[in-house]
Amino acid sequence: MSNIGSYDDRYKSFDWGISDAELEFGKNGMFNIGHYCTDRICEKGMADKTALIWQGFSGEIKVFTYNDIRVYSNTFAKFLSDTGIKAGDRVCIFMDKIPELYISFLGILKLGAIAQPLFSAFGEEALITRLDDAKTRAIFTTRKHISKIRRIRTRLPELKRIVVVDAENKPLEADEIAFSMAKALKIEKFEIHKAGPEVPSVLHYTSGTTGKPKGALHVHSSITAQYITTKWVLDVRPDDIYWCTADPGWVTGTSYGIIGPWANGITQCVLDMGFNVEKWYAFIEKHKVSVWYSAPTAIRLLMKEGITAVKKHNTSSLRHLVSVGEPLNAEAVIWSEKAFGLAFHDSYWQTETGAIVITNFPGMKIKPGSMGKAFPGIVATVVDPKTYEPIKTAGTVGLIALKPGWPSMFRDYWNNRETYEGKFKNGWYICGDRSSIDSEGYFWFVGRDDDVINTAGHLVGPFEIESALLEHKAVAESAAVGKPDQINMEVVKAFVALKPGFEPSGDLELDIMNFIRKKLSPLAMPQEIEFVPSLPKTRSGKIMRRLLRAKEWGEEIGDISTLEND
Amino acid sequence: MAGDMKKLIIDYVKKEYLDEDSDQEVTESTPLISSGIVDSFSMVSLKAFLEKKFQIKIPDERATPETFDSVNNIINLLKEFVKEI
Numbered sequence: 001m002s003n004i005g006s007y008d009d010r011y012k013s014f015d016w017g018i019s020d021a022e023l024e025f026g027k028n029g030m031f032n033i034g035h036y037c038t039d040r041i042c043e044k045g046m047a048d049k050t051a052l053i054w055q056g057f058s059g060e061i062k063v064f065t066y067n068d069i070r071v072y073s074n075t076f077a078k079f080l081s082d083t084g085i086k087a088g089d090r091v092c093i094f095m096d097k098i099p100e101l102y103i104s105f106l107g108i109l110k111l112g113a114i115a116q117p118l119f120s121a122f123g124e125e126a127l128i129t130r131l132d133d134a135k136t137r138a139i140f141t142t143r144k145h146i147s148k149i150r151r152i153r154t155r156l157p158e159l160k161r162i163v164v165v166d167a168e169n170k171p172l173e174a175d176e177i178a179f180s181m182a183k184a185l186k187i188e189k190f191e192i193h194k195a196g197p198e199v200p201s202v203l204h205y206t207s208g209t210t211g212k213p214k215g216a217l218h219v220h221s222s223i224t225a226q227y228i229t230t231k232w233v234l235d236v237r238p239d240d241i242y243w244c245t246a247d248p249g250w251v252t253g254t255s256y257g258i259i260g261p262w263a264n265g266i267t268q269c270v271l272d273m274g275f276n277v278e279k280w281y282a283f284i285e286k287h288k289v290s291v292w293y294s295a296p297t298a299i300r301l302l303m304k305e306g307i308t309a310v311k312k313h314n315t316s317s318l319r320h321l322v323s324v325g326e327p328l329n330a331e332a333v334i335w336s337e338k339a340f341g342l343a344f345h346d347s348y349w350q351t352e353t354g355a356i357v358i359t360n361f362p363g364m365k366i367k368p369g370s371m372g373k374a375f376p377g378i379v380a381t382v383v384d385p386k387t388y389e390p391i392k393t394a395g396t397v398g399l400i401a402l403k404p405g406w407p408s409m410f411r412d413y414w415n416n417r418e419t420y421e422g423k424f425k426n427g428w429y430i431c432g433d434r435s436s437i438d439s440e441g442y443f444w445f446v447g448r449d450d451d452v453i454n455t456a457g458h459l460v461g462p463f464e465i466e467s468a469l470l471e472h473k474a475v476a477e478s479a480a481v482g483k484p485d486q487i488n489m490e491v492v493k494a495f496v497a498l499k500p501g502f503e504p505s506g507d508l509e510l511d512i513m514n515f516i517r518k519k520l521s522p523l524a525m526p527q528e529i530e531f532v533p534s535l536p537k538t539r540s541g542k543i544m545r546r547l548l549r550a551k552e553w554g555e556e557i558g559d560i561s562t563l564e565n566d
Numbered sequence: 567m568a569g570d571m572k573k574l575i576i577d578y579v580k581k582e583y584l585d586e587d588s589d590q591e592v593t594e595s596t597p598l599i600s601s602g603i604v605d606s607f608s609m610v611s612l613k614a615f616l617e618k619k620f621q622i623k624i625p626d627e628r629a630t631p632e633t634f635d636s637v638n639n640i641i642n643l644l645k646e647f648v649k650e651i
Contacts, residue, residue, distance in 0.1 A: 148585070276635065277631070517611060525611065
């Protein structure tokens, strides 16, 4: 029997108080996520239980108990406090998936500061945008990534503390601080910031069609949704070994790579390396992974290598498989049944929702290609894109909409209240995705309702790419769109009109690709560049990205009455 | 020829994928993708470089994280497409 039991019964009788009660959320005035992921687990007699098994790409392994992560997160919190960081300050974590990332996250929260994890492959421009917007006060990083910070340091006057967690004896610059988690004086007791459940906890940046990336702000009470969804959707049990492949630079990596599993007191393992089929399977075998939360892109890459690659390893420890990031295609579900004897369960949510909102539950009939059903406590529907009224007819495509009020819902976009308020229409939170609902209540994803590009489960904003492209010496104007990709669902394609004196060439294409990769991130790098004499525009001069995208997807172009040169 | 090729690819990886003041060593056997020096997205630009440099077309299905995981692996892949190695 799965943790959730009967979905229908749970949905009918659900109350978020169930989660609050299990967590004892608010007991003695405590609402801090840091406490619930460490101290509380130790208080329940699991101090010596393994919380984290970390493996580096060279095979090195480090193991941490719940008492270890309790003490080390205290140590991070005390260190921050000693350096003048206070509750409410934004503290960025910019590093690969090393133990310090996971544990400093909890230390920041224990202090009452706001954790701002950023993907370690971000380039300088992507960093500036996000650190400047958040007015970040401190950053934890490593020697591998410090150069990027150094190059933008003077443009970030609010950044007061740059902390290098692996400095060892290597020289640092004047305003940088070395901090070694392992060597620092261990702090057994730290007075955890006692604030209300609505105190900000995590700031994750996400991309939109227009403007700069937006910081989705979450609060400590998000844990009640992350706890119960981890328990019921990921179906974790006390003896499970759980592996979430997401990077905590993105929301999955914090909600389900830190908060959810540790609030449940289970053992999780982390593999800090790039994608490698053989090594992933070996990792599952070595650590006897039982619950695996991964992404469609990774699953499709595994499919590419075939079932023979799976059969070289003993993956019989696997018990439950879940996927997130972009829609999981039916072929991948069917393949995983053949490869592992288990179907991947697709789950749907986004940075703003903070936790899974629509999903395939363990024990529920899976319809391959469907997103599943709404989580108990979540009122989800599809609404008409013009009236925002719920659509009653099964199979009709509309916008996915959620009734506001679930605990992990974002509370604001940092410095951008207007955009935040614009996400709510007619009493619904509008997710920005299109879907239909069938007669049995299953959601079927159709696509984004805007120009945001979903590549390998990560949202990339076309505006950010186009702005960066314009900084290249050869680019006069540009448009970035998503083009279909078998593995990543979409990849970035750029249409570029060159300045006089520049000619299209393979060299120039590669130069522009690398320019964007370094400036923004590998995800934002156009995988294809099409040089064009000019871009289609409206009569008011706005580039008609929609038209270019439709061409890539082989879709109807739609209304072009406003096209400038029609 | 293979030696020149190795040097060419190593130099390109260092220049494009490592920070200018990085002290990380890259040899022909250094893991590239699994170590995170080159991620699976950036692999596309490395593939584009190789195709341009050697005037070849590497089919997408042959460009995998495994075939690109070291300079040695890349050379082995290139042998399928470049005659004089």
